Amino acid sequence: MFVSLLATVTFSFSTLGNKQRESCGKTCQGDRNNEWMGVSLARQDKTNGKILACAHRWKNVYYESEYILPHGYCSIIPATLQGKSQPLIPCYEDHKKTYGEEHGSCQAGIAGVFTEELVVMGAPGSYYWTGTVKVFNVTSNTHYNLNQDDLSPQRYSYLGYAVTAGHFSSPNTIDVAAGAPQDSGGGKVYIFRIEGTSLVKTFQASGKMMGSYFGSSLCAVDLNADGLSDLLVGAPMHSEIRDEGQVSVYLSSGNGVMEEVAVLNGDNAYNAHFGECIASLGDIDDDGYQDVAIGAPKEDDYGGAVYIYHGDATGIVDKYSMKLSGRSINPTLQMFGQSISGNVDMDGNGYPDVTIGAFMADSVVLLRSRPVISVDVSIFLPISINITVPQCHEGPQHLNCFNVTICMSFRGKHVPGHIELLYNLTADAEKRHKSLPARVYFGNGVEQTGAVSQLFSLEINRQQCHQYTSFVRAAITAFSRYTQRQYPQDIVAVELQL
Numbered sequence: 001m002f003v004s005l006l007a008t009v010t011f012s013f014s015t016l017g018n019k020q021r022e023s024c025g026k027t028c029q030g031d032r033n034n035e036w037m038g039v040s041l042a043r044q045d046k047t048n049g050k051i052l053a054c055a056h057r058w059k060n061v062y063y064e065s066e067y068i069l070p071h072g073y074c075s076i077i078p079a080t081l082q083g084k085s086q087p088l089i090p091c092y093e094d095h096k097k098t099y100g101e102e103h104g105s106c107q108a109g110i111a112g113v114f115t116e117e118l119v120v121m122g123a124p125g126s127y128y129w130t131g132t133v134k135v136f137n138v139t140s141n142t143h144y145n146l147n148q149d150d151l152s153p154q155r156y157s158y159l160g161y162a163v164t165a166g167h168f169s170s171p172n173t174i175d176v177a178a179g180a181p182q183d184s185g186g187g188k189v190y191i192f193r194i195e196g197t198s199l200v201k202t203f204q205a206s207g208k209m210m211g212s213y214f215g216s217s218l219c220a221v222d223l224n225a226d227g228l229s230d231l232l233v234g235a236p237m238h239s240e241i242r243d244e245g246q247v248s249v250y251l252s253s254g255n256g257v258m259e260e261v262a263v264l265n266g267d268n269a270y271n272a273h274f275g276e277c278i279a280s281l282g283d284i285d286d287d288g289y290q291d292v293a294i295g296a297p298k299e300d301d302y303g304g305a306v307y308i309y310h311g312d313a314t315g316i317v318d319k320y321s322m323k324l325s326g327r328s329i330n331p332t333l334q335m336f337g338q339s340i341s342g343n344v345d346m347d348g349n350g351y352p353d354v355t356i357g358a359f360m361a362d363s364v365v366l367l368r369s370r371p372v373i374s375v376d377v378s379i380f381l382p383i384s385i386n387i388t389v390p391q392c393h394e395g396p397q398h399l400n401c402f403n404v405t406i407c408m409s410f411r412g413k414h415v416p417g418h419i420e421l422l423y424n425l426t427a428d429a430e431k432r433h434k435s436l437p438a439r440v441y442f443g444n445g446v447e448q449t450g451a452v453s454q455l456f457s458l459e460i461n462r463q464q465c466h467q468y469t470s471f472v473r474a475a476i477t478a479f480s481r482y483t484q485r486q487y488p489q490d491i492v493a494v495e496l497q498l
C-alpha cells in the first residue's frame with residue numbers, strides 16, 4: 001500500500017525540538033533532526049491560502065540498523081499558522097527499506113509549489129537520483145504519479161530539483177514543470193500534463209552547456225498576457241569565463257508548444273550565478289504585463305544582485321529595467337538574491353512588493369513598489385507653414401510664426417488625484433543640443449527664448465493644454481532652401497519632471 005498521507009501525526013513549527021522522533025506509519029519512524037524545515041515554502045494560490053513548508057532532509061529511521069531513509073516531509077499549514085497541520089510524506093511506502101531503490105532516498109520537498117488544488121513536490125533522490133515529481137491534489141486527497149518510462153530516465157539526473165506549475169497547455173488547465181539539472185550533463189526541463197492520475201510529458205528542452213545546471217530554477221509566468229504561462233529556466237553555472245549564469249525564456253503557444261525567445265544574463269558578471277533564483281513579481285509597472293526578478297547571488301564577490309525584467313506583448317524585454325545590488329542596499333548583505341518572493345502587496349498601496357533573501361547575512365530585504373504615474377504628452381504643430389507669407393506682425397516686423405500646443409494628462413492605479421508637473425519645452429532641440437543655429441524660437445516678438453519652463457497642474461484622467469507661439473528666424477527664412485520646407489515634428493521637444 002502506498003501510504004503518504006498520515007493524518008494521525010501532526011508536526012508543527014512550534015513542536016520543533018520537543019520530540020525529535022515520532023511514529024509515522026507501520027514501518028515509519030520520523031527523525032526531524034537536521035531536517036531543514038522551510039527549504040521550500042509556498043502559499044496556496046487562493047484567498048486565505050494554506051502554506052506549504054517542506055523539509056527534504058527529514059528521515060525515516062525505522063530501519064536504522066540497515067538504512068536511514070531521507071524521504072523528505074512536507075506540511076500543509078493553516079493560513080493563520082494556528083491549528084493542525086497536514087503532514088505529507090509522499091515517498092513513504094510500508095515495508096520499503098532500501099536506501100537508493102525506488103523512493104528510499106527521494107528527499108521530497110527540496111522544491112515545492114502550491115496551486116489552488118495541487119501540491120507539487122520535487123523528489124530528486126528517487127530511483128538512485130534519477131528523481132521524480134510527486135503531486136498531491138488537496139481537493140480529492142489523491143496523488144498523481146509520473147510515468148517514469150516517458151523520460152528515458154538516467155541516474156543522477158536530479159529530476160525534481162526545481163518544480164513549478166502553470167497554464168502551459170491551456171488557460172484553464174494546470175500542468176507541472178520540473179527541472180533535472182544533471183540530466184545528460186547539460187540539464188533538462190520537462191512539462192507534464194495531468195491525465196487521470198498520471199503525469200504525461202508534453203515538452204522537454206535541454207541545457208546548452210555541460211555543467212550549467214540548466215533546470216535548477218524555474219518560473220512559470222504569463223509574460224505576454226495571453227492567458228498561457230510561459231517558462232523561465234535558470235542555468236546559474238552557464239560559463240563563458242566562470243559561472244556567469246543565464247536564463248532561457250520559453251514562450252507558450254498552448255498544447256505543450258514552447259518556443260525559446262530570449263536568453264537573459266543580467267550583466268554577465270564573473271561568478272554571478274545569475275538565474276540561481278527566478279520569481280514572478282506581478283505587474284509592478286502597471287502596464288498590464290507580468291514582471292520577473294532574477295537573482296545573481298554571487299555577483300560582486302558574493303554581495304549579490306537582483307535584476308528586474310518586464311513582460312510585454314512579444315514576451316519579455318530582454319534588457320533589464322533595474323538592477324538591485326545587495327551591497328548598495330546594505331554593505332553587510334551577502335548572497336542577496338539567493339531567494340526571492342514576490343507578488344504580494346505588503347503595504348497596501350495597490351502594487352505588489354518583493355522580498356529578497358540574503359542568507360549569508362541572515363537577512364531579508366523588503367522592497368516596496370511605488371505607484372506608477374503614466375503621463376500622456378501630445379504636441380500639436382502645423383504640418384507646414386508658408387514661409388513666403390508672414391503670419392505674425394510685431395509692430396513693424398513681419399514674421400513667420402506658428403502655434404505649438406502641448407497637452408498632458410496622467411493616469412494610474414492608486415495615485416493622487418492631482419499632481420504638478422514641471423516641463424521644459426525646447427524649440428529645435430536637436431540643433432540646440434548640437435550648438436547649431438536654431439531655426440525656431442519662442443517669444444512675444446520682443447524677447448526670444450529657445451526654451452520655456454512651465455508647471456502643469458493636472459487632475460487625474462483630464463487632459464490640459466498650453467499654447468505657445470513660435471517664430472521662425474528671419475535669417476533662416478532668407479535661405480531659399482527653406483521656403484518650401486515642411487517643418488519636421490522634432491521641431492520642439494519636451495522634458496518632464498514630477
Ligand SMILES: *[C@@H]1O[C@H](CO)[C@@H](O)[C@H](O)[C@H]1NC(C)=O
Nearest residue numbers: 117118137138139140174194
Ligand atoms: C483535483 O481534484 C478535484 C476533485 O476530484 C478535481 O475536480 C480537480 O480537477 C483536481 N484538480 C486538478 C488540478 O487536477
Ligand SMILES: *[C@@H]1O[C@H](CO)[C@@H](O)[C@H](O)[C@H]1NC(C)=O
Nearest residue numbers: 384385386387388389483484
Ligand atoms: C504661399 O502663399 C503664397 C501667397 O498666398 C502662394 O502664392 C503660394 O502658392 C503659397 N505656397 C505654398 C507652398 O502653399
Ligand SMILES: *[C@@H]1O[C@H](CO)[C@@H](O)[C@H](O)[C@H]1NC(C)=O
Nearest residue numbers: 391392401402403404467469
Ligand atoms: C494661433 O492660435 C490662435 C487661437 O488660439 C489663432 O488666433 C492664431 O491665428 C493662431 N496662429 C497661427 C500662426 O496659426
Ligand SMILES: *[C@@H]1O[C@H](CO)[C@@H](O)[C@H](O)[C@H]1NC(C)=O
Nearest residue numbers: 422423424451453495496497
Ligand atoms: C529645464 O531646464 C532647466 C534649465 O536648463 C534645467 O535646470 C531643468 O533641469 C530642466 N528641467 C527638466 C525637467 O528637464
